[in-house]
Amino acid sequence: MLAYWVHNLDPFALRLGETIGIRWYGVAYLAAFAAAYFVYLRLAKRGFSVIPAVKVGDFITGCAVFGVLLGGRLGYMLFYDFEGFLHNPLLLFRVWEGGMSAHGGILGVVLYTLWYAWKHNVNWPGLGDNLVVGAPLGLFFGRMANFINGELYGRLTSVPWAMKFPKEIYELPLETQRNVLQAAQEAAGRPLDIEGILAVVPHSPTVKDAVADFLTPRHPSQIYEGLLEGLFLFAVLWLLRTKVRVANGVLTGVFFVGYGVLRSLGEIFRHPDSGYIGTFTRGQFLSIFLVVMGVAFWIAAWLRPSYPTSEFKVRKS
Numbered sequence: 001m002l003a004y005w006v007h008n009l010d011p012f013a014l015r016l017g018e019t020i021g022i023r024w025y026g027v028a029y030l031a032a033f034a035a036a037y038f039v040y041l042r043l044a045k046r047g048f049s050v051i052p053a054v055k056v057g058d059f060i061t062g063c064a065v066f067g068v069l070l071g072g073r074l075g076y077m078l079f080y081d082f083e084g085f086l087h088n089p090l091l092l093f094r095v096w097e098g099g100m101s102a103h104g105g106i107l108g109v110v111l112y113t114l115w116y117a118w119k120h121n122v123n124w125p126g127l128g129d130n131l132v133v134g135a136p137l138g139l140f141f142g143r144m145a146n147f148i149n150g151e152l153y154g155r156l157t158s159v160p161w162a163m164k165f166p167k168e169i170y171e172l173p174l175e176t177q178r179n180v181l182q183a184a185q186e187a188a189g190r191p192l193d194i195e196g197i198l199a200v201v202p203h204s205p206t207v208k209d210a211v212a213d214f215l216t217p218r219h220p221s222q223i224y225e226g227l228l229e230g231l232f233l234f235a236v237l238w239l240l241r242t243k244v245r246v247a248n249g250v251l252t253g254v255f256f257v258g259y260g261v262l263r264s265l266g267e268i269f270r271h272p273d274s275g276y277i278g279t280f281t282r283g284q285f286l287s288i289f290l291v292v293m294g295v296a297f298w299i300a301a302w303l304r305p306s307y308p309t310s311e312f313k314v315r316k317s
Contacts, residue, residue, distance in 0.1 A: 004217040006164045006209075007150045010202040028145035032138030033064045039134030048241055048308055050126035050248070059116060063131065067109035068138070075104010080274050080282070102139065103286040106259070109135075123306055125249025125297060132255035133237045139259075140230025147222035154219025154269045162217035166201050169194050169211065176214060183210040218271065225266035233258045247305035249297045256294030260287035
C-alpha cells in the first residue's frame with residue numbers, strides 16, 4: 001500500500017500569533033488582482049482595449065471590490081450556504097473564514113462591467129474582453145490557495161499522486177471522529193478538538209501520523225482545476241487576444257464557455273461538497289448558465305461586430 005502524503009501545509013504565509021497573520025488565501029486574492037491589472041494594462045498599451053491605459057487601475061479596483069469580493073461572497077452565501085445566511089446575515093462579512101464562489105464572483109464582475117460601460121459610454125463586451133484574459137490567472141491563484149488550505153479536495157482514488165486531507169475529519173462518522181480525537185490527543189499530549197487538530201498538523205509530525213490512518217487518499221482536484229480553468233484557459237485567451245483579430249465580446253464568450261466546460265470537467269474529480277442538483281454537482285449545474293451566457297456573447301458579436309478602435313493604429317506605429 002502506498003504511503004500517501006498527508007496534507008500539512010500551513011494556511012498562514014506569515015504568522016503574527018496563534019490565529020492571527022497573513023493567510024495564503026489573502027495573498028492569492030492580491031496576486032489575482034495584480035495579475036488582472038498588469039495583463040489588462042499590457043493589452044491596453046498595445047491597443048486591445050476600449051478604455052485608455054490610464055483608466056485601467058480604477059476599473060480593475062472596481063471589479064475587485066464590487067465584482068469579485070462582494071459578488072464572490074454573496075454568491076457563496078446564496079449558492080452554497082443559503083440556510084446559514086438566512087439564519088445569520090452577518091455571515092456575509094466574515095470573509096476571513098473563507099467561503100467564496102467563483103460563479104458569484106464572475107456574475108458580480110459582469111454586473112459591475114455593465115454598470116461601468118453604461119456610466120462611461122464604452123462598448124460593454126469590449127470592456128470585458130481584456131478582463132477575461134487575466135481572470136484565469138486569478139482562478140489559478142485561488143485554486144492554489146484552496147490546495148494550501150486543504151479544502152475543496154477531490155474524490156476517493158488510488159492513483160500514485162493521491163493525497164490525504166485532514167479536513168476530511170469533519171465528514172467522518174461520529175464514532176470515527178472520536179477515535180481520531182483520541183489518537184490525536186495521545187500524540188499531542190493534550191486535549192484537542194477538530195479545529196485544534198487541523199491547527200497542529202502542520203507543525204507536529206506525530207499528530208499528523210496519528211490521524212493519517214483515519215483518512216482516505218483523494219485526488220488533489222484543486223491542482224487539476226487550477227491547471228484547467230487557470231493556466232490552460234489563460235493560454236488560450238492570451239493567444240486569441242494577441243494573435244487573432246476577433247470582434248468585441250468573442251473573448252468574453254470564450255471565457256464563459258471555456259470556464260463552464262473546464263470547471264465541469266474538474267468537478268468529475270472533485271468531492272461533491274455541496275451535493276447534487278439532479279445528476280449534476282452544484283458547480284456543474286451553475287456552469288451551464290455560464291456556457292449559455294458565453295454563447296449569447298458570440299451571437300451578439302456575430303450580429304453586431306465591433307472592434308477596439310486603436311488596435312490597428314497601434315500595431316502599425
